[in-house]
Amino acid sequence: MDVREWVRRHGGVVRTADLRDAGYSRHRIGAAGLERPRRGWVAVPEADPLLRSAARAGVLLTCVTQARRLGLWSVNDDGSRAHVGAPAASGSVSAPHARVHWSTPLIARIPGSLEDPVENVLAIVAECRPFEQALAVWDSAFRQGLASGEVMRRFDLRPAPSATPTTPMTRC
Helix, strand or coil: CCHHHHHHHCCCEEEHHHHHHCCCCHHHHHHCCCECCCCCEEECCCCCHHHHHHHHHCCEECHHHHHHHCCCCCCCCCCCCEEEEEECCCCCCCCCCEEEEEECCCCCCCCCCCECCHHHHHHHHHHHCCHHHHHHHHHHHHHCCCCCHHHHCCCCCCCCCCCCCCCCCCCC
């Protein structure tokens, strides 16, 4: 299989390290005429623009952006700002037109992945969106069989933020 076809079959945007692990030489990769969104990454010209942008910025798609891509319920917003994830300990990310979520994922992210797994997506949606919207996304994931309450209960999830506390806040 030629390099371009391998890249197409693996999502259209991949790390060059993954190509080398698949047996392609640096010379074959360089001669394939692929775009280079970022050092260490290549893309076919017809690759998904969101994936190319994520590779370029060193982030991955998450939250409502990835929920929409998974076919989950999504709020009717303009969708102009992608929601992306960055490692909590990363130095900086240049994604000026995106909402960056700096968080530790529930499930370790696969190196080279540009899309968060559904469990991480649900956890971030729960923190980012109002309760009713997050609930609709979660319900959609459960109904489609992409996630289950049994699995999600295993994670140490943070309590839902509350705009109006039910008990007075005290200082310890």
